[in-house]
Amino acid sequence: MAVDLSVRIGSLVLKNPVLTASGTFGYGTEYSEYFDPSLLGGIVTKTITLEPRAGNPMPRIAETPAGMLNSIGLANVGVEKYITEKLPLLEGLDTAVIANVAGNTAEEYGVLVRRLSGLRRVDAFEINISCPNVRKDGLAFGMDAEATRDVVRCVRSETDKTVIVKLTPNVTDIVAIARAAVEAGADALSLINTVLGMAVDIETRRPLLARVTGGLSGPAIKPIALARLYQVRQSLDVPLIGIGGIMTAGDALEFFFTGATAVEVGTLNFIDPLGSVSILSGLVRYCEGRGISSFSSIIGTLVLES
C-alpha cells in the first residue's frame, strides 16, 4: 500500500512532511555525501541576512543534559552570495526550498524577501523573528506583537509565495504573537526556535558560552515545543510546523497528533546526518502498519478528555 505523504502549507505542497530546520542543514547540500536531499519534504536553509555575518566569538556551543546551547550569531554568507553561490547548488533537487531570512529592521525583512521572491528555486519563506530589533534595544522582534506585525506586513507586501513565521518560545503569551503574525498575513507558523539557556563551568566559574546565554535545542526542549504548539493550535487555524527536539518518528508523531502539518528536524542532523530520512521511513512504517493511506488524516488527532 502506498501512503500519500503529501501535506499542504499555504500554497506550498510538500511531498512529505519532514523538513530540516534552519541552521542545522547548512545551505542544503552539505550532507549530500550521506543521502540525497531530494528524499526530504523540504529544506529550510540557514538564516540569511542582507550583509554577510561572521558570527559570535567562541566558544559558541556547549552541551547540556540531552541538549545543546548555541550562540552562533547568525553567521551566514549574506543574501547576494546566497543567490549566486548557494541556491544554484539546489537546482535539480526534487524538494522544497524554504529560504529563512532575518533583518535588523522590519523594512530589511521586506528588502530580503523582495530580492528572493522572484527566484524560481525559492519555494517559500520562513521568517526568523528571534533576532534582535535594533530599534527596540535589541529585544527580539518575536517577543513583541507589534514588531512581529510590522515584520510580517513588510514581508507580505513583497511576495505571493508562502510565508511561514518562525516563533520564539521565549515569550509570555505566544498566542498573542502568533495571532499578530497571522493577522498581518502569515500563511503558516513554525515553532519553536531555541529556548534561552545558559550553563556555567564550576571550576572556572565562567559561562560555557562566550556570549553567556544562548539557544537551547535538542531532546531537552521537546516538551516545551509540544506545549507551545498545543497552545497555538487551540487558538488559531493555520498550518503549523512543529520543531524542537525531534529525534525519532515517535517524537514527530507527538507533534502531528498535537496539530503540526509538518515537522523540522534540527539538532539531530549533527548527531546523525541520516536522522531526518530515518524519521521519514519510520512515519511510512507507522502508516503502513495501521493501514493509513493518507498521512494528513493523522494530523491533529490528539485525544482529549472532553
Added chain:
Amino acid sequence: MKTRIASCPIISQESITDRIQRLVLHCPEIAGAAKPGQFVHVRVHPSWDPLLRRPFSVHAADRKNGSIALLYRVIGKGTAFLRSLGNGASVNLMGPLGNGFRLDQSRSRALVMAGGLGSAPAFFLIDRLLEYGRPVIFMWGTRSAEEIFGLDRFRVAGVEIHLATDDGSLGRAGTVTGLLEAFLRESKSLKNLEGFVCGPEPMLAAVQALVAGKPLRVQACLEERMACGTGVCQGCAVRMQSGLYRMVCSDGPVFPIEEVDFGG
C-alpha cells in the same frame, strides 16, 4: 574523499594510565582513508545524553587489518562511558573528518611536537612520515613519566626523541616549549626543517610565539568544541589573524600556525 558513518566493533581497549585509554576499532574504510591530523566523530552512547558526538584524532590506522586506534583521556561523561565498553561492543563513528597535515613530497626533516594527548595525532603523523622515509625529530611533553609510552618503535626507526615532563620525572623538567626553545637556540640552521605541533592551545600559542619571524613553517592541529564536525553548525569557530573565523572541523583542524589568532 569519502566520509563514512559506520558502527565499528571494538577490537581491544587498554588502559595506558588510570586516565588514558587506547581503543582499537574495526573500520576498514576509515582505516584506508584516514590521514594524519584527521579525526573521527564518535557517538559514545546510543541515548540522547550525552547528546553530541565526541571528536577524537586518529591515533593509528592499520590498512592491512582494517583497524584504527584512538587515544583518549577520560575527562567527562562521554569518555567515562567509552572506557566502560568492552571487546565486541560497537561504537558508531563518522569519519575521517577534517583536513589532515599537508605532507608534500619534501624530503626535509620533520620536527613533530606534542603536548600531552597531542601524541594521539602525532604518533599517526610520525608513522606516515617514516613511511615516506623522512627523518623525524619528536618532542613530547607530558605531566609525568607514566604518561610517556609507545616510543620503542620510533627509537628503532631512528627517530630523534626529546622528552619533557612537568614534574621532571623523565626528560627535561618543564614543557615541550622548553624543548623547542633549547632546540632553536642550539640549531645553526632551520633550513630543511618543517614543524608539526599538536597539543593544548596555550602550548600552540607558545610555539607560535617562539617560531614567529623564524624561517620555520609549522602546521598546528587545533581543538575546539564541536557539534556537527562537518562544517554545518558553525559552532567550532577559531579566529584567524585576518580577523575572519574558520571552522576547526572542516577548514582545519590543521592550520598554518602563523595564521591562527590564539588571543581571540
